Amino acid sequence: MSGMTVWDRPERPARPAPLDRERIVATAIALADEGGLEAVSLRKVAARLEAGPMRLYGYISTKEELFDLMVDEVNAELLPAEPPRDWREALAGHAHRTRQAALRHEWLADLLGGRPALGPNAMAVTEVLLASLAGLADLATVMRAVETLSAYCTGAIRREIANLRAERATGLSESDWQRARGPYVSRMLATGRFPALARFVHDGVEVDAETVFTTGLEWVLDAVAAKLTPPRP
Amino acid sequence: MSGMTVWDRPERPARPAPLDRERIVATAIALADEGGLEAVSLRKVAARLEAGPMRLYGYISTKEELFDLMVDEVNAELLPAEPPRDWREALAGHAHRTRQAALRHEWLADLLGGRPALGPNAMAVTEVLLASLAGLADLATVMRAVETLSAYCTGAIRREIANLRAERATGLSESDWQRARGPYVSRMLATGRFPALARFVHDGVEVDAETVFTTGLEWVLDAVAAKLTPPRP
DNA sequence: ATATCTGCGATACAGTGTATTGCAACGATA
DNA sequence: TATCGTTGCAATACACTGTATCGCAGATAT
Numbered sequence: 125m126s127g128m129t130v131w132d133r134p135e136r137p138a139r140p141a142p143l144d145r146e147r148i149v150a151t152a153i154a155l156a157d158e159g160g161l162e163a164v165s166l167r168k169v170a171a172r173l174e175a176g177p178m179r180l181y182g183y184i185s186t187k188e189e190l191f192d193l194m195v196d197e198v199n200a201e202l203l204p205a206e207p208p209r210d211w212r213e214a215l216a217g218h219a220h221r222t223r224q225a226a227l228r229h230e231w232l233a234d235l236l237g238g239r240p241a242l243g244p245n246a247m248a249v250t251e252v253l254l255a256s257l258a259g260l261a262d263l264a265t266v267m268r269a270v271e272t273l274s275a276y277c278t279g280a281i282r283r284e285i286a287n288l289r290a291e292r293a294t295g296l297s298e299s300d301w302q303r304a305r306g307p308y309v310s311r312m313l314a315t316g317r318f319p320a321l322a323r324f325v326h327d328g329v330e331v332d333a334e335t336v337f338t339t340g341l342e343w344v345l346d347a348v349a350a351k352l353t354p355p356r357p
Numbered sequence: 358m359s360g361m362t363v364w365d366r367p368e369r370p371a372r373p374a375p376l377d378r379e380r381i382v383a384t385a386i387a388l389a390d391e392g393g394l395e396a397v398s399l400r401k402v403a404a405r406l407e408a409g410p411m412r413l414y415g416y417i418s419t420k421e422e423l424f425d426l427m428v429d430e431v432n433a434e435l436l437p438a439e440p441p442r443d444w445r446e447a448l449a450g451h452a453h454r455t456r457q458a459a460l461r462h463e464w465l466a467d468l469l470g471g472r473p474a475l476g477p478n479a480m481a482v483t484e485v486l487l488a489s490l491a492g493l494a495d496l497a498t499v500m501r502a503v504e505t506l507s508a509y510c511t512g513a514i515r516r517e518i519a520n521l522r523a524e525r526a527t528g529l530s531e532s533d534w535q536r537a538r539g540p541y542v543s544r545m546l547a548t549g550r551f552p553a554l555a556r557f558v559h560d561g562v563e564v565d566a567e568t569v570f571t572t573g574l575e576w577v578l579d580a581v582a583a584k585l586t587p588p589r590p
Numbered sequence: 591a592t593a594t595c596t597g598c599g600a601t602a603c604a605g606t607g608t609a610t611t612g613c614a615a616c617g618a619t620a
Numbered sequence: 621t622a623t624c625g626t627t628g629c630a631a632t633a634c635a636c637t638g639t640a641t642c643g644c645a646g647a648t649a650t
Contacts, residue, residue, distance in 0.1 A: 166637085175598085176598070176600075177599095177638085178599070178600085178639080178640090179598065181639080181640095182597075182598085186639090234471070237511075237512055239523065240519055240523045242542060247554060251552075251554045254553040254554055254557060263556070263557060263560055264562055266557075267561065268569070268572050268573060271516070274516070275508075275512030275515075275516060275573060276505070276508050276512055276577075278470075278511065278516070279510065279511030280505075280508040280512075282508075283504070283507070283508060287473055308475070309475060318480055319484075321484045321487055324496060324499075327496055328500065331497065336501070340504065340508060343501075343577070343580040343583075344505070344576070344580060346580055347576040350576075399606085399608085400607090408629085408630090409630050410607085411609090412628090415629085419607085419608085420608090
């Protein structure tokens with residue numbers, strides 16, 4: 125009936141605001157940035173979009189897929205601002221951008237390397253890396269270079285974030301191994317079963333995380349360089 | 358009352374079989390080996406031990422701790438059978454053992470690099486690696502070498518297992534990128550936006566996973582070798 | 591105006607990690 | 621031997637999870 129009073133009529137249009145993957149992924153990322161991956165639940169994402177949980181299944185068919193979309197979204201941040209000059213700049217830049225992205229979105233560390241990256245942004249990123257090396261070696265070597273670099277990034281970033289969380293949890297700034305976490309590690313070292321380790325904990329110099337990352341990265345890049353222009357036999 | 362009949366008396370002793378971390382961790386690992394990490398629930402672990410779920414909290418205070426124990430248990434498999442001859446054998450052996458362990462316990466890939474490894478077995482493993490390099494360079498360099506190697510292992514193994522699962526899921530043996538997963542990747546490549554990538558998918562040679570792992574590993578080890586004996590200036 | 595269809599919401603289910611509560615069996619004491 | 625305290629298990633409970641099913645309201649087509 126047209127005579128329906130204001131009180132009967134719902135304030136919002138009965139047809140709810142349209143949704144799309146972009147908005148879903150954006151709010152999922154927001155939730156993850158605030159409370160980590162475990163704070164992302166389909167119910168919470170839907171609630172922020174003023175929708176029922178089941179609504180999301182029109183755009184996603186499983187929670188894992190949402191994670192895939194989140195990862196690919198972050199991959200968009202990994203494209204170089206300007207075309208890299210040479211392969212080394214391309215690879216190093218990618219590594220640093222990945223690390224920075226993981227520092228902005230710590231949950232990324234939990235997902236890195238967890239599934240094959242097939243999203244459009246991930247492919248674009250891979251394209252840039254491969255292209256930067258194209259022609260400098262045979263296909264197999266180029267592939268190996270990109271994969272080795274990305275393996276290093278995954279591992280190094282995971283470790284860095286893991287340490288960061290551990291430090292945050294204990295409150296103390298127990299960098300990596302030093303000033304071992306409370307009595308436990310100290311006791312273990314005191315047993316004398318780990319002399320080499322003990323020396324490192326004792327004499328080890330503090331190195332900031334970025335330097336650690338960059339150093340290992342340079343090593344990997346040097347290794348790549350060595351394989352690109354093989355020494356004449 | 359001593360006159361309690363057989364029928365009243367429970368068959369099993371009222372005081373249940375004692376538990377310990379070892380048995381708990383063993384059954385958790387068994388569950389994970391069978392059904393992946395997500396098949397590990399405190400209820401299921403407890404059920405296999407014929408205990409109530411809450412019983413476990415006497416030995417563990419959180420599920421994450423159970424995962425930590427599982428990882429450290431696997432670390433016991435990573436100790437070298439016999440003392441390595443030189444640093445290179447130590448590092449390469451460790452890498453291969455880690456990979457093999459992850460192939461036996463695929464869930465390990467999900468946990469690798471996820472938290473600082475402080476368990477006794479993990480420390481023993483680290484000790485071996487550090488010791489193998491002791492004296493060949495300054496402390497910082499040695500540390501960097503071990504960390505870089507382990508970063509590579511984490512990343513490479515994660516990727517390998519991720520691909521393995523993807524292949525298993527699609528049924529098809531779509532190795533890495535080739536013969537892209539159904540229409541989607543093909544369509545993306547057909548757009549012409551990824552020329553370099555397209556060439557790899559088209560011309561790429563198939564390489565088995567172990568060779569990929571070993572190749573990248575050798576690169577990393579070469580990089581380490583280069584830093585251990587710095588060229589005279 | 592009626593019928594068909596689409597897609598959203600509510601409901602439901604089987605499971606999860608963990609806090610709390612109460613009880614039953616044990617060891618020590620009187 | 622009877623009583624008491626203590627220990628530690630089990631049961632219960634809670635807030636939540638991902639997802640399947642189902643019915644209905646609204647839009648569209650006839």
